[in-house]
Amino acid sequence: MKKGEESGSVPWTPMVLVTVIRFVVWPVVSIPVIWAVATKTSWLDRDPILWFVMMLMPTGPPAMKLTALADVNGADEKEKMSIAKFLTISYAISPLICFAVVGSLKASQAAAGS
Template identity: 70%
Template structure:
């Protein structure tokens, strides 16, 4: 891509949807499922680090999946630049994961007790 050329756009609706799903919905699901499995069943070992890691898995960045899909599907340069911008925004808001980490630690602590 040459300088000054249009580098694609990032639609706000999908960005907001992915952010809400990644940082709120999947967290609520993973916290609930792992907490219930850890505290009420014997399906998971008594290992809080395992629980913590499993709770954080849904918040992982989508970069590898998106770039691989763009390459395999034969996306244009403009689409790849839009994906790059999307990933840049996602990594910029990644510090919000600190709330996930604190919530995971508290959920693991509650499951141990």
């Protein structure tokens, strides 16, 4: 990409939607589900670290495979730059994961105590 060329843009509606789903919806779903499975069934080992990790899995950062998929799909440079910007913004706001981490930790402790 040459200096001064259009580098693509990040549409804000999908960015906000992905952020809300990633940091709010998935933790609200995954934490109670894994807590219930850990405390009410014998499907999982009695391992609080396993529960903690499973509670956080859906909250993880967006897949870096997006860039590889764009390459395979034959996306142009402008589209690849948009994906790179999207991923940069996603990682910049990743500290929001702290709320899901605390919730998962508290739920794992509660499940281990029951």
